[in-house]
Amino acid sequence: MTITRVEKLIYGVENMDLGTRYYRDWGLEEVESGPDHAVFRTRVGQTIELRPAGDSTLPATPDPAGSTLRTAVWGVQDADGLKTMVDAVSADREVREEDGTFLFADESGNGLGLTVAQPVETDVSLMPINVNTIEPRMNDVIDPKAQANPIRIGHVVYAIEMADREKAVGFYLDRLGFRLSDSTKTGGDFMRCGGGHDHHNLFLISRADRNAFDHASFEVENFDMVMMGGKFMKEAGWEPDTAPGRHILGSNYYWYFRNPCGGNTEYFADMDRMDDNWEPRFWEESPGFSIWSLDDASMA
Numbered sequence: 001m002t003i004t005r006v007e008k009l010i011y012g013v014e015n016m017d018l019g020t021r022y023y024r025d026w027g028l029e030e031v032e033s034g035p036d037h038a039v040f041r042t043r044v045g046q047t048i049e050l051r052p053a054g055d056s057t058l059p060a061t062p063d064p065a066g067s068t069l070r071t072a073v074w075g076v077q078d079a080d081g082l083k084t085m086v087d088a089v090s091a092d093r094e095v096r097e098e099d100g101t102f103l104f105a106d107e108s109g110n111g112l113g114l115t116v117a118q119p120v121e122t123d124v125s126l127m128p129i130n131v132n133t134i135e136p137r138m139n140d141v142i143d144p145k146a147q148a149n150p151i152r153i154g155h156v157v158y159a160i161e162m163a164d165r166e167k168a169v170g171f172y173l174d175r176l177g178f179r180l181s182d183s184t185k186t187g188g189d190f191m192r193c194g195g196g197h198d199h200h201n202l203f204l205i206s207r208a209d210r211n212a213f214d215h216a217s218f219e220v221e222n223f224d225m226v227m228m229g230g231k232f233m234k235e236a237g238w239e240p241d242t243a244p245g246r247h248i249l250g251s252n253y254y255w256y257f258r259n260p261c262g263g264n265t266e267y268f269a270d271m272d273r274m275d276d277n278w279e280p281r282f283w284e285e286s287p288g289f290s291i292w293s294l295d296d297a298s299m300a
């Protein structure tokens with residue numbers, strides 16, 4: 001009974017054309033596009049679905065913003081595990097089924113789903129790096145126009161009301177089998193799927209006043225691809241939300257962009273990996289956002 005990954009993200013989008021263009025530039029495989037429905041896919045077979053914000057089949061959202069994430073579907077390892085988890089969730093909330101996906105809401109009113117994960121094999125390999133007499137990149141030059149081709153969705157992030165924090169986090173830990181990696185008193189809780197090793201697949205940011213979707217994050221091969229992907233997005237006219245940098249909690253390289261489908265998207269690479277030997281850390285004060293950031297000359 002283990003969640004292994006994000007399986008699908010469903011957005012309600014005010015401007016379908018703009019949203020479709022954004023995800024096309026983000027570098028995902030475009031499966032389908034049109035005024036009422038667009039579908040993109042990561043290299044490991046996760047899907048991103050865009051529907052018009054007014055689509056009556058979309059679940060309610062706690063966020064009044066026009067375009068936002070309406071459902072995050074999590075992939076469970078197998079059908080038996082899915083049944084066990086759905087039965088447990090059904091005990092205290094309404095669950096409805098749609099094509100093998102079981103839909104409900106978390107404690108903050110965010111749309112959630114559970115389905116059997118359907119991972120696709122992909123040919124990810126480490127990009128060769130030349131050092132001194134180690135020359136794996138012989139007669140092979142760097143493509144100056146490379147665009148990112150995200151491997152997978154690594155995590156989703158919501159802001160939740162501080163007063164509801166314990167209940168909101170407890171639901172994911174106790175009912176859906178997530179594990180805590182880091183928790184900061186003023187910042188929030190970083191959790192990983194029971195069947196995954198990423199430092200976080202879910203981050204609930206504690207905010208004083210509101211519940212809202214914050215961002216979805218996509219893994220690329222390395223720091224170069226974070227930068228190349230971001231450069232491509234900037235040149236296509238999309239607005240960065242941050243400078244590129246390297247986080248403290250999770251250690252991943254990052255670069256965030258403002259997504260017309262709602263919230264931000266992030267390119268990330270080289271995140272910390274944790275297993276059950278990791279002891280969650282509790283921070284009285286947040287250790288900060290980044291180890292370094294390209295707009296931060298102090299490298300604090």
Ligand SMILES: [Fe+2]
Nearest residue numbers: 155157217266
């Ligand atoms: Fe992130």
